[in-house]
Amino acid sequence: MLRTRTPTRVLGVSDRDAALELCARHPADNVFVAARIREGLSGTAGTLVGYEEDGRLEALLWNSANVVPVETQAHSRQVLADKARRWARRAASLLGPDDQVLDLWHRLESSWGTPRAVRATQPHLATTVAPSRLGVALDERVRRARPEETDLVLPAAAHMFTAEIGYPPYRGSARAYRALIASLIDRGHTYVIVERGEVIFKADIGSAALGCAQLQGVWLAPRLRGQGLGTAAMAMVLELVLAEVAPTATLYVNDYNTAARRMYERIGMQQIGTFATILL
Template structure:
């Protein structure tokens, strides 16, 4: 069932979003298909909804305009992900999503996606929401739709469920380096469950250390969002003692080959512009920039 989410405040006739229901999912996915790489985070949740319904996805979806064919959509779950194609009325769509987000309340840890849409949405929301912890406004969006020329690391493979106890600490270390705090410090099990689920679904890739004194995990990466068209890589990490040896580039070449063979034809990721070492590694593996993302962290 579709319902309307109006502005909490504002003049009559101001832009309004509607809350999407299961019958809207196919149309929302068609909007995402205009930019399969840029919309991967939102589209992955909508793909899940086609199997189990929107209520099972842990978030909600809004559409613009209030009535008629969808021009833009916004996913609001652990992350808020606006998807506003070039043909949409961008200002009106983002104003409608901002009003919906104000009414919904800040329950997400970030706003992420296309840079222009994210920064414009945050400019509207910051009047009502607490200040962001960090705004990362220049994150190249990279993709590869062919097998890398660079040799794939033969030691990189999918993690197995019995390796959870060594994969989890590597994931936590990566998260702390990237975000600045531990995802398990609050005592909840959500992050652990997420890591366990990614392993079970074959979306966690590792290179194990060998020999005495070796790091349990030398390289790791996960497919954080998957659609039939795109698999978005997240959580790329190399043990600090081994950085500068090419593990990231050859490891990502392996991830790309395995993913394209069995998951999706295009592999994508986004990275902070200042992370020059990572950018060089991804470029060596064959990734090319296809857009620019931004992330607002709370």
């Protein structure tokens, strides 16, 4: 009986360079997966499935709590969707460039079920220009969080997560979520303003690779909103990230968050594409 070779396989450490080369076709789009690849392909944090044509890697699909496509086309998405149908119970979201995510979701929806939310239009923003060069005021209070401040950062992070996603990041013990917050802080990837023992502003680098830093978890204490404080604080975050971490800073924002979009525009971030997120 003739057996045909499947075009997909789970990638390992030996595939690292080829996978990163594929991500580098569009670094700002693919920085999330590129960062996970750089962290290691041991399978403990997630699984990377590759799609090959004539022995060459042409598309990827990251599988963990977040399912993320990389450089997929219609034909590869169909094959990868067939592979991904069994992942429904583990996934919390499907995210990435809108054309890839929405088409992949169309192929998965019948087996994955009704989503909690479909955020089909999320402007993907980027900048390579320090806000100070644009004359934007910087909040000099912004600095990297310290490891001993993990318990100060945790309430702000949990508040941001709940407001953004619609449910709390943990129920009962905060141990696992605290470990995630501590990991970001230990890597120098969390920026804060702390006043009188309280975090009043925070922002994180969620992923950094290929000359890009993807920002996430931007939060300002609700009582301080509408006063322009977030603009100066985020401007300082960009200033530090561009000087110390990567020459390009990116993030994506919900299209309905007009206040945030105006703020990002003021500090020099411009739309380079559109992302989509399916919350499961």
